[in-house]
Structures are given as C-alpha cells and as structure tokens.
Amino acid sequence: MSQKLLDVENLTMKFGGLVAIDNLSFSADKDKITSIIGPNGAGKTTVFNCLTGFYKASAGSMFLNKENERLNLRKFSDFKVAQKAGVARTFQNIRLFPQMSVLENLMVAQHNKLMDASGFTILGLFNSPSFVKKEKEAVGISKYWLDIIGLTHRADDDAGDLPYGDQRKLEIVRAMCINPHLLCLDEPAAGLNAKESAELNKLLLFIKNEKKTGILLIEHDMSVVMEISDHVVVLNYGKKIFQGSAKETKNSPEVIEAYLGTEE
Amino acid sequence: MEKKFFQTSIKDSLFTGLIALALFGPIVGLRTVAKNEVLEVHPKWFIVLIIVIVCAVGRFLTNLYVYNRDQKTGIQTSIGKSISNFLDTKGYQIALTAIIFSVIFPFLPFTDRYLMDIAIMMLTYIMLGWGLNIVIGLAGLLDLGYVAFYAVGAYSYALFAIHFGWSFWICLPIAGIFAAMFGVLLGFPVLRLRGDYLAIVTLAFGEMIRILLLNWYQLTKGPDGLTGIPRPSFFGLPFKSFPDEGEQTFHTFFGIEYDPMQRIIFLYYLILVLALITNLFTIKIRRLPIGRAWEALREDEIACKSLGVNPRNTKLTAFAIGAMFGGFAGSFFATRQAFISPESFTFIESAIIVAIVVLGGMGSQTGVVLATVFLIGLIEVFRDFESYRMIAFGGAMVLIMIFRPRGILATRKPTITLEKSSSK
Known part of the structure; x- marks a missing residue:
C-alpha cells in the first residue's frame, strides 16, 4: 500500500442527532497540498477539529504515517495532537497572542522543546549553558521564518498591531515552528487582497516543496485552491461528493451542482 | 461644536x-x-x-x-503619557533608587518605630502583590482567594514552629511547599474555568480555608488563634533583652546595647529580601518558556493547545508558584505577629491584594510597588480619621481608574527581543 501521510477512514462526527461528518474517507500526501472545499456548513472545519483533537470523533480512524510509526490521531486529546503527533493548525479567525511580540509568538510555538531544555524551569533559572544554547537556536528558527515572510523588522512589535495579512502569515509560520508533519490551514486566504493571496500561495508552495510538510487546506478562495492544490476533496452535508485534481474538480458536474444548485 | x-x-x-x-x-x-x-x-x-x-x-x-x-490637551492623555514615558525611559534608575532607598531606610534620621511598621506592612503587601501577579498578571487567572495561601503559609509555619520547635529557615520552605500544594489543590477543579466563574470559585476557596481554620479547633485553636509563635532569630541569635543563663543573644554577641528596634530592623530586612527574591524570580521566570506559556495562556488558550502547550501543567504551575510566594509571606506574617487567628485572613485582604495588582497594571512589577505605596500609604495617612479611611481607599481607586484605566503601568515589555539576542 502506498504510504500516504494521512489516512482518514470512515470518520463520523455527530452532535446529538446532527451528523456533521458522515463516513468520510480521504487521504493526504506528504509534500502535497490537499484542499477540502465545500459550501458553508459542509463540515470542513469539523474535520479539522476532529483531526487536531478539539473534537472527539464519534467513529472512524485517522492515521498519521510517520517514517516508522503509524499513529491514530483519535487516541490523542487536544494539545497532544500537536505535541506528540506533530499536527499543527491555524484558525479561521486568527488566533495569535495579540499582546505578545511577534518573536514571542514564535517562541511559544517552540515551547515543548524549550521546556525540556530548561529542565522544567530549574536549569533555566540558573541560565544553564545548554538551555541558553537551545534558546538561541529557537530564536534562530524564529528569525529564519520571519525572514521568509519578511517580518523580521517587526519582530519586537506586538503581534496584534500587525496588518491583517501579516497576521495570517505569522499564524502560519507560528504553526510551522512546532516542526509539524502535517499543517492544517483553515481558510488562510480569507480577507486577503489579491497581492496578499499571491504571497500566501508562494509561502504555501515553499512549505510544501522545501519543508516537505503535508498541507491540508480549507479554502473558499478558488484562485488559491485552483492554483496550488494537488488534490481536492469536496464535501457537502458532511459527505464526500468528489475528489480529484483541481482541474477535474472545476469541471465536475457534482461539484457545480453542490455550489450552484441544479438546473430545473 | x-x-x-x-x-x-x-x-x-x-x-x-x-x-x-x-x-x-x-x-x-x-x-x-x-x-x-x-x-x-x-x-x-x-x-x-x-x-x-x-x-x-x-x-x-x-x-x-x-x-x-x-x-488633545485633556488631562487624561497628558498625565497618562508623561507618567508612562517617564517610567519607560527611567524605569531602571527608578527601580535602583527605590532599592537603595529601601536598604538605607531603617537608618534615616526620621525613621521611627511607626514608619518601620508601615514599611514592613507595605513590603508584605508588595510581596503578596508580586506573588499574585504571577497568577493574575501573567497567567490571567483571576484569583480572589489569594489570602487562603497566605493563611496556609502562616498556619503551617506557626504549627511547625510551635510543635516541633524548628527554626524560621526550616519552616519557611515547608510553609511555601504547603501553600503550593494548596495552590495545586485549588488549581485542579478550576482548570476549565475562566474569568468570572474562576473568580467565584477562588473566592469560595478563600472562605473555605478561613472557615476551616475557624472550626478545626484541635489543630488551629479556632477563633482563639495560635499564640507563642517563635520569633525569628539572627542566624541562631535571638533578640532578647534578658538572655537566659549562658545564652548568646544578638546584642551580647555583637557587644552592643539591647534595643527593641534591632528586631524590627531585622524583620524589615527579612521581608525586603523575601520580596526582592519574589521579584527577581518573577522577572526571570517570565523570560523562561514556562513564563511565556503563562502569558500565551492568558492571551489565547485554544491557540496554546494548537501549539502543543499543555494547559493543565501550565495553569497548575502558575497556581502553585503564586501560592508558594503567598505562603512565604504568610510565614513572615506569623513570625512578625507571633500571634495569628483566622481574623487576619478575611476576604478584604484578598480584595486589597487584587486591587494592588489590577491598579498597578496587570503584570507590571513596578506597578505593584506604586499601587501599594499609594493605597496602603493612603490608608495609613487617614488612620486618624478612622471612618474616612475606606472613602479614601475607594476614592484612590476611582482616581486611578479615571486617569489610568488599564492600571498605573500598563505597558508590557517583550520577554525576548530579536535585536538583543542576535547581538549577543
């Protein structure tokens, strides 16, 4: 069997009587961008919330295949999905730490690594050389990402003071700072103008090609979806109605029907 | 117009x-x-x-x-701006001056017993404010029952010192550990709560501890309180005017006249050192991963989870460390008073400490000092006009809220900056 990065099998999520996701199966490749699209309320964000441990799925399994282990994401609860399995995510409404500086935002993302290095704070209190070294490395990683999104000059400003488009980019690189295997982006292009969308595409392609990180993308902005997706999964009412390449999706009658309705 | x-x-x-x-x-x-x-x-x-x-x-x-x-020339903006500008640019010098002043304070010509007592009280509140600042200012957990940890510290110090006769320096860490354990005890049930709900539960917790102390007569002597708590000694040398036969005391050891002020001055330096340790610890820990995680948790808990930060451990450490400093301050209180009763640990104490932290500016260490001097000083100035004290207290709060709605010092400095760390 081919090694996919993520295998979602028969995932079902019920809220009381409401079936938000109905027996959904799909997979995402390493170093590929997989888009999940669908009309409003199709259950896209719910899929993310199940994947990243914010919801506990009612049934099904989600396997993350690392080099030599196969983890069932259902077994991890909220923060452990990021900590142990390496699945990072961003949010539909940006969730930065607005009153902390840009650099601090990226440092918090490297918390677990630094926490170990600080010997549960005790070594850190005494400035042990190993901790100082690790902290410097972490600053280096943060600076690397800030250089990529061109925000190095604002590193010490409050994250909440950045323009909207920069906040989006910062949230994405913050998620990258946990060094994830899979990056889940919830509508990263929402509210961006054409130029910012183009920059976003560049950033996502960089992450895919250079970092070999699998990207799972929820998006409404079709210019983003069509331009960079390798694979598209279309949801409607919690069910998968289509999957294929971007081009195939564009021409699929089922998808057009889901979005525009049927011709009478 | x-x-x-x-x-x-x-x-x-x-x-x-x-x-x-x-x-x-x-x-x-x-x-x-x-x-x-x-x-x-x-x-x-x-x-x-x-x-x-x-x-x-x-x-x-x-x-x-x-x-x-x-x-544009409204008083609010001009006063507020000049204050924060002044404190921003001269923060370091101000802190240094304040520390030097507090070190030489006992030997200034106008310092008398009354001023020393007030200074000791202020330093106790400053220390409590700094301790609570970890919980409220950094971790953003509104704790209205902080006095409970103060009480736990005081009572555990008193009980260990009375029953086992252990010295201050042994009982102090024990009291701190006990208070920290109670911090964790409070922390567990409130892990999922935030904001007003958290405030209600912590308030109830504070009252529970007080009522427990009031009713557990066998252990705490209830409303009678604990008496005969040993006074602290200067590294084994007690402060006594009439030493027992063959006993070395502070004044005989140094060959000076006995003066009751010696003990007061020692207590003053003791609380000064304890408070400064609290401050240094907080300043340092804020720059460590755990401190940054506290602040991140205050800003957005869901984002923290998505980055793999364990919210449970992070909150519990904040509660535990904040409580520990409350416990230290409590043991100091017990040894200073030599008598403690549940009456000293009422809700109004919690309220004053919370007021100090909030009015000082959440998370600001210097703000805590300014707010303490302002509020406690004001209460003391009005001591002679007993019935107007609370009016003065309330008036002070209203003034701060009008002129500095986010606290006296509301600016936050980043814990790490790119310029500094790359130029190292």
Missing part, C-alpha cells in the same frame, strides 16, 4: 447631581436617632446638598478636562 459639548456636559452633571441626591438623600440625609425609646428622624439636608454639589461639579470638571476627547 464647542457650545453643544458644553451643553451636554451641563446636562450630564445635573443628571449626576440627581443620582447623587437619590443615593445620598436617604443614606446620609435621613438620620435616625433613638430618643426616649422613640426613633426620631433628624434630617441633615445641608450635608446632602454639599455632597450633591460636589458630585455635580466634579462630574462637570471631569467631563470638561478628562473625558473631553476633542481637546
């Missing part, structure tokens, strides 16, 4: 006068006096009139000079 503003201000102040009349009319104006077993009403309308005028005129003036956003 100008004229219209003037008109609305007058309307607004008249309205304020009306509210003041409705409030103070019955409360202040109608005074009941029992005379010959008959209750008579003695109206005091003149005082009510004065209060109403003061309220209306005060409102008018604040409207004109404080809340007037058209006028």
